[in-house]
Amino acid sequence: MPSLWQRAAIMPKCLHFRLHATRAGRWMKLSKSVKKEKETQHSMFSNIMFILGVMFKLSPALVIGELVNGVIRILPGRLVSVIGIKYIIDAVTSGERLERIYYAVGLIAAIIVGGRVLTLIFREFYWNMARERLYYRLNKQLYEKAKSLDLESYDNPEFYNNFILTIESSSENIQGILGMIQWYVGNIISFITIASIIFTIDPWCLVIILGVVIAFMPISRKLSKLQYERRIDNTKYHRRSDYFQRIFYLQDYAKEVRMNNITPLLLERYNDAADDVIDNQRRYYKKISFFTGMQEIGVQGLGFMFVLPLYLGYCVLIKQTLSAGDFVATFNGAYSIAMSINFLTIWAIARFSEQAKTIDKYRGFLKSDFKIKDGEKTAEAGKPKTIEIKNLSFTYPGNSEPTLKNINMTVKPYEKIALVGYNGAGKTTLTNLLLRLYDATSGEILIDGENIKEVTVNSHRNRFAAVFQDFQTFACTVGENVALDVDPDEHRVLEALGHSGFSKELPNGTDTELLREFEDSGIMLSGGESQKVAVARAFYKDCPYVILDEPSANLDPIAEYNLNKAMMEAAEHKTVIFISHRLSTTVNADRIYVMENGEIIDCGSHEELMAKNGTYAYMFKLQAEKYTSVED
Template identity: 30%
Template sequence: MKHLSFLNKYFYKYKWWIIPGIIFVIISNIFGVVPAQVVGHAFNLITENIAIYQLFNGFNRQQVIYDIFSYSLFFFGILILIMYLIRGLFLFFMRQTIILMSRHIEYDMKNEIYAHYQKLSLGFYRRNNTGDLMNRATEDVNRVRMYVGPAIMYTINTAVLFCLIIYFMFDVNSTLAIYCLLPLPVLVITIYYVNTLINNKSEKIQEQLSKLSSFVQERFSGIRVIKSYVREDQTQAVFAQESNAYKTNAMSLVKVQALFYPSMLLLVGLSTILTVYIGGKQVIDGAITPGNIAEFIVYVNQLTFPVTMLGWVTTLIQRAAASQKRINEFLQLAPDITSNNTETPEFEGKISFKNVSFTYPDTGIEAIKDINFEIEKGKFLAIIGRTGSGKSTLANLIMRMYDVDSGKIEIDGKELKGLNLNNYRDQIGFVPQEVFLFSDTIKNNIAFGLSAVEDGQVEQAAKNAAVYNNIIDFDLKFETMLGERGITLSGGQKQRVSIARALIKEPKILIFDDCLSAVDTKTEEEILSNLGKIMKGKTSVLIAHRISTIKNADKIIVLDNGRIIEQGTHDELLKNNGAYAEMHDNQLLEEENS
C-alpha cells in the first residue's frame, strides 16, 4: 500500500465526495440488513399461525385467522420491498459520489503525468520508449482508477455490511454466530497467501503489456521499412511471441483467481451448513426460534457477495499498487534541465562557447571536447564536419536540451543556465535533422509555434521556405491533412514545411540542423536567399554537409571528433588548405563526376 499512498492528496481534494459516499454506504447497508430481521419475524409468524390455523380446524374463526395471516405476510412483503427500494436509491447515490470521484482522480492523474512528462529532459526520452510512456499514462492510470473507485467503494461496503451483520448475529445468539464465522480465519489466511501471488503476477503482466505496446507502436511507425523489406511475416511472428508471453502471464493470474473464488464460496457454503445444523440444535433446546435460523441464513447469504467481492477487490488493489509503482517511478524523476528565472527579456543573439565539453549520460560518449567560439548578434554561423563529429550536439546545447559538463555557454553575455528557459526557447527557431510533422493540417503544422496567427502569415512562411507552390497544388491546399509523421508529403516537402514552421516565428536565433539535405540545389538557393532577407540582423546557425550551402556564412566552424579543428570564412579556410579545403575539393570532384 506504500505506493498507493501517493493518492492521498487526491482523497483529501475530493473529501466532500468520499464523506457523503461513506454515509450513503452505511445507510444503504442498514436497509440491506434489517430485512433479514423482518424475514425472521415473518418466518416465526408463519410457524405460529399454521399451528393456530390447524387448532381452529372446523371452526368459523379459521377463515379470520387465515385472513389475518395473509394480510400480515402481505405487510411484511411490502415492508421488505420498500426497504430494498430505499437501499437501491442510496446505492445509486453511493455510486454517483465514489465512482464519479474516481473519474475526476483519473482525469487529474493523466494531466499530472502528461505535465510531468513534458518537464523531463530530452535524455529521458532517449532512455524510454514511447509505448511504455503511453502505457503508464493510460492502462496503468485506468487500473489505479479501479482502485480509487470500485475497489474502495466495495471495500467500504463490505466492511460496513460485515460489521452490521456480525452485530446482529451476536445480538440474536452468540453461540450460533461463532459457529457461522468459524470459516473466516481460513479465508483470511487464504487471502493473505493469494495477495502475494496476485501482486507478483500483476507486475509481470504490466511489464509485458508495456513491451507489447512498444513493439506495436514502433512497428506501425516503421511500416514503410517493414513493407520495403517484406518483413511482415517476421514481425507477425515476433508479435505472436510477445502476445503469447502476455497470454501466459495473464492465464497464470486467472488460474490463481479461478481457485480463489470457488474456495471462498465453499467456505461460505460451509457457514450455511453450520447455521442449519447448530441452529436446529438451538431451536430444539429452546434457545432460539425457527425464524432466527431463517434470519441467520439470510445473513450468511448476504455475506456471500462481500466475501466474493473481497477476492476481486484484492486483485484490483494489488494490480493498482503494481501500476502506481510504475507511475511513481517516472513522477519521482526530477528534470535534468531546470529554470527558476522569471524574467522575459528580448535577446539580441550573441552566442559564446567557453571551454565547453559534454558527454552523453546514457552512452558515455564524449561528443564535445573543449569547444571555444563566439558569434556576434546578427551573424551567420555555419558548422560542418563528418558524421558523428558533434554538429547536432552543438545545436542541442544551444537549445539547452542538455546541460554542459564543463565550461559555459553565454547568450548576450549571460550564462545560459541562468536564463528563463521558456522565454529563451520561444525566441529560437529550430529545424531538426529528423523532421517531425503532426497528424494535422499543413496550416496548423506551420503555425505550430504561434499562439495566434495573422492573415497571410502562414502563406508567407511557406513562400519563404519554397514550399508554397507545392501546397497550393493540393486539393485542400493549406487545409490538407497530413498522415502520421507527415507521411502524406515527400521528404523534401516535409523539410520545407518544417523550415516554414521555424521562420513564421521570426526568431531572434535560427538553428538549421542539416535540414536542407533533401532539397535540390535550386530550391536550396531560393531558401537561403529568402533566409538572408528574413534573418537580416538576426543570428543564424546552419549545420550542413554541403559546402555550397554554407560558403556565404560569416564564420564557418569545422568539427572533427568533437573538437574544432578549423574556423574562419569560406575564403580563409580554402587558403588554409586544411580539412575544409579537402572537403571542398572532394565535393567538387563528386559534382563533376555526377
C-alpha cells in the same frame, strides 16, 4: 474544435514509440549505469491515501459520490437477505396477517429497486462526466509536469519508462482505485452492520463464522497470489502480442509490411506469442482450480454447510433459543461476512498492492526535480548580440566519455554560422546546450557578456527559434503548426511558409487540418513538405537567433537551393546557426566550424577552408564528385 494544446494532450501513442526509437542508442549506454530504484518508496496505505487525496482535491463530489454509491450498491441487498428474509419467515411462522407480509415484501422490493435507481442515476447523469473531467485534470497535471522536465530526464531509461507508465495508466488507475475504494467502503459498512445483527441474534454464530473464514484464509491468500501472478504473466505475454498489433495498425510500418514478404514471419511470431498466452493460462489453471476447490469445500462445505447449520439446528430445534427466521438470517449473514472478510483482507489488499506500485511511480514522477534552474534576470529578445562559448565541455549522463571537449567559439551579431562534421561529432549537442536543453558539464555560454544561466530558462529560449532534426508535425491546423500557438497570425504564417518554399495547395488556407487524428479531412504531407512547415516556424517567430538542424535533409536539390536563398534573405536581421551534412548549403555561410570527436578542428569561410585542403575540403570534394560525375 479542440485547441492546439488540448490536442497535444492526447497525441497518439505512436509518438511515444518514435521517441523511444530515436533515443534507443543512448539508452543502451545509460541502462548500464542507472541504478535500479526500489520498487516502492512509500507504503501501500500511504500511496492509496495519496492518490485518493489527489482525486478528492480535483473532484471531491466524485470521490464522495463513489463512497456513498459503494454503500448503496452493497448494503441494501445484504440487509434484505438477513433482516428482510428473517422478518418474512418469522411473520409467516407466527401467523401474521398477509397484509403485513405483503407490506414487507413491497418494502424490500422498494429498497432494492431504489438502490439500483440511485446507482443508475449517479452513474449515468454524473459519474461519466465527472470521471472524464477528473481524467482531464489529472492528465493536465501530468503534462504540465512533463513540460517542466529537463531533456536529460528522457535520456534516463528507467525514468522514461516510469513516465510512460504513469501517463498511459493514469486513467486506468483512477477508475481502478475509485472502484476498489467504492467496494472497500461498501464491504466495511456491510461487514460491521451484518456482524452486529448476527451478534444480537447469537454471539456464538458470529464466532463460528469468523473462525471458519479465518481458518481457511491461508488458502484464500494463496489463491489470490496465484491469480495475481497469472495476471502479471498475462500482461507480459500480452505485451509481446501487442507489438504485432502495432506493426499492422501504425503507419510507421505500413510500407515495409507491404513491400516485403515479412507478413508470414510476423504471423508466425504472433502465433507463438498467442500460444504463450494460452500456455500461461493452462499452467495456472490446475493450481487455481485446486485451491478454489479447497476453499469452497472448506468454507462453504465444512463451515457453512455443516458446522454452522449443525449449531443453528441445535439452537432452533433443541434449545429453541432461535427462530426459523434467525436460522436463515444467520445462514445468509455468514455468506455476507465471508465475502466481506475475503475482499477486505485478501482480494482488496492484493489489488491495492498492485495499484500502489504504479501510484508510487506517479508520486516519484510528480516529485522529480529539474536540474536546469532559472536565473534571476529576464533576457530581452531584441537585436542579436555577441554569443561567446568558452571552454565548453559536456558529458551525457551515463556516459564515461565527453561528447564535447573544450569548445571555444564567438558568434557575432547577424552572422550565419555553419556547423559541419561527421555523425556523432557533437553538433546537435552544442545547439542543445545553446538552448539550455542541457547544461554544460564545464565552461560557459555568454550572450552580450552575460552567462545564460543568469536569466530565466523561458526568457532565454524565447530568444531562439529552433528547427530540430527530429521535428514533429502536430495534428492541428497548418497555422497552429507554424506558429505553435493557439492564435496564429495568418499573414505571418503565409509569409513564413513562402520563405520555407512550401507550395502545397491548402483547401482551407492556414486553417487546413494536418493529419487525421481529429479531422477525417486532414491532409497528409510528404517528408519534404513537413520539413518546410517545420522550417517555417523559424521564420514565423520574432526572435534574434535561429538554430536549424539539418534544415534541408528531406529536400531535393532545387528546393534546397531555394530554401538556402530564402533563409539568408529572411534571416538577414538575425543570427543563424545551422547544421548541415550537405555542404552545398554552407558555401555562403560567414564562418564554418568543422567538428570531429566533440572538438572544433577547423574554422573559416568556405574559401579559406577549401584552401587549407583539410577535412572540410575533403568532405566537400567527396560530395561534389557525386554531382560532377553525373554531369560528365
